[in-house]
Amino acid sequence: MGKVAKRMSNELVSLHGIHKSFSGVEVLHGVDLTLGAGEVLALLGENGAGKSTLVKILAGDIEPTSGSIEIRGTKLAKLDVYQARQLGVRMIFQELNDAPALTVAENIFLGQWPHSGPFVGWSEMAKKAQAVLDRLEVDIPVDAIAGQLRVGERQLLEIARALTQDTKVLVLDEPTAALSNVEVERLFSVMDQLREEGVGMIYITHRLDEVARVADRVQVLRDGSSVLTVDAKKASREDLVAAMLGHASEKNVRPQHHETSEPALKVSGLTSFAEFTNVDFTVNKGEVLALFGKIGSGTAEICESLFGLRPITSGRAEIFGREYKAKSAGDSADQAIGYLPADRQRLGSFPVRSVAENLAVRSWQKMGRFGFVNRLLEHQAFSRWAEALRIVSRGSTQTISTLSGGNQQKVLLARWFEAQVKILLLVEPTRGVDVGARRDIYEIIREQAQSSGMAVLVATSDYEEVVLLADRALVMSRGEVVSELTGNSVEASKLIAASS
């Protein structure tokens, strides 16, 4: 009770009756949101529920169609990015917003470098940057080049940047998607500290287990309306999922184990410098094998090497009994190997092109003869997969970059299904994908594997994903396979215990 009273008196943000339409389609139907000083509000909802639009309105990035915005007692008819910054609103996005060619210190103070006259004060900047990193307990040299760091580390730099500025309201849009468990815990303790300092935080996530750990209050959006606002300590997981989906969810059940015996992909002694060493495993036809481990443990790197994006320094790989050396991605694609990268923006999608094209790009060969492509087949392929995978779009001609993250990921998955690959390498296949779509994706991957005999290798850092998706799991740590779990022994507790 006392907490509620305190919140009322220290209200930082109050959004009231926010409506927003994009080209005639209303995506927010009168949403209210309040945030108090020193409060963490978890904002949940499926992809396309309107979370990102709502926080972008708060950041001045998008102008609402109607509704009122009040930040720190200032009522605003119109809010632009500059005003929002002035009022202390900062956003941290899932996608990186850094300058990869600059150093860590420069990135932390990006655009606000300490200076004397026109000259950058390097030593002052390094000292201040070190102080911020110490506060975050992050061990990264301040003179390292940002582009050479891991994604998780670069995300922490973005948080460090927000800390150096006078931040009153911090919006974190799925910041943990790319972080390892240790890094996530570090972020949460930083958030605890910021809470003490009176910073109000809006935390967007898809990981329900994080809510109770980090948030004071939870608000759930569904289809552009606010459907639930509760105390985070009182919210049960089932209630939240039901609110997000609009119906009760199934429990976490291990999928029916699929018996297979014909090897599709076999690797022995596979090594790539120090990224991973002496890895042996076999994936059978129709089987889903998970490589589970923290980011940087070598799981994603194995997939990259098998696809030809990273050198293999020793060891061998066999496909259907024949030795296979991937010289380039084109080679692998010709061998009916598919690869879904974790970095959708950089390696996955063709942003300005249509969803149909993005889906069909790998299947053009069978969509016409003599080098021609039958566009009708392209559209039909999209309609088929859109129905099967429940891809929400305005139609096959919509530009892919205007879809929500989960729907983009479904299109990219369908790309390889349509191409009828025999071996599919997936890296963090549901990163940034909402709960409902996630289950669809698992189901679809398993179904495809079993019906077409496709062998699937999944590199993931999400234990729930392993439990729900894989027939078998190899746990990796520091580039080595440390244990193997099969059948019903694939459990969250065992996975976590083995990987840490």
Place this chain on the structure above:
Amino acid sequence: MSNRKDTELEQEQAKSRRRIPDVAPLLGFLVLLTVFFTVTSPYFLDPDNFKNIFVALAVTGIICVPGTMLMIAGQVDLSVGSAAAVSGMILANVVNDYGITTGLFAVLAFGLVLGIVNGFFVTVVGVNSLITTLGTLATLYGIALLIGNGQTLMMKNFEWLGTAQPAGIPLPIFIFFFIAVIGIITLRRTRFGRSLYAIGSNPNAARVVGIRSNRILFASFILSGLSSALAGAILTSQLSAGDPNAARGLELEVITAIVLGGASLAGGRGTMWGTIIGLTTIGVLNNGLILLDVPTFWQRVAQGLMLILAVSFDATRERLASKRR
């Protein structure tokens, strides 16, 4: 079941047709220009004048076809103007001594070699195409001057390529339309064309899905080289002389037409139709200015301004598109 999907598809296609195309503002501008020149000059609407406009455009247009392909793939070929000049000089030399057939072969061989050189530096060595072709532009201009020792070379008995009028329509226009139709089909319907869009939209992702980007770009540069050579031959035939300065600034006109037509400088977007409309706009403007007795130097000024206008338009559209997201 499939019937329902087909109807859905039709609706979808109808929807995309109803959406205002990127070239709509340009088309509006073209109509305005046409109306303006019709009112101000009595000769503008004359069919012979239209013939003139398109004959003037044919040379540029032939180069614009592979130019659009390259722009869509995020590349640019600046060497086209100098290449046309060199092929004109080669043609004038060879035709006078060895005849027409040998002359045409020599010219096309030159185009092929140029395409291979540009393609090699861009795809194998990995030099940015702007810089590579800026280099070949300068080199070839020098070579064009060297061949004729800085002079214009007269050429005999080979006017038909540039001036024949089968069925009353000048041959260069036929050639241009033929190549343009191939370009339209290639971009819209072939794997090669669709791959160009993919490469321009995201080269890294194109690699991951197994598109042989280097081969495709290499081929596009060869097409660009060949069409520049052909354009140079037509120009030389029209003039009955190889003039090292005849095709100066042609690359500017080509790029202006392509960008006006809606191809994105960032790659991944653009159409052949857009380029054709862009090209026509330039042609109508040039022609109108001549009819109004505006000194020809102003054509250059107008063209420069058009290019700036076109790229500003491209930049504005990019910004609006990212805002709408």
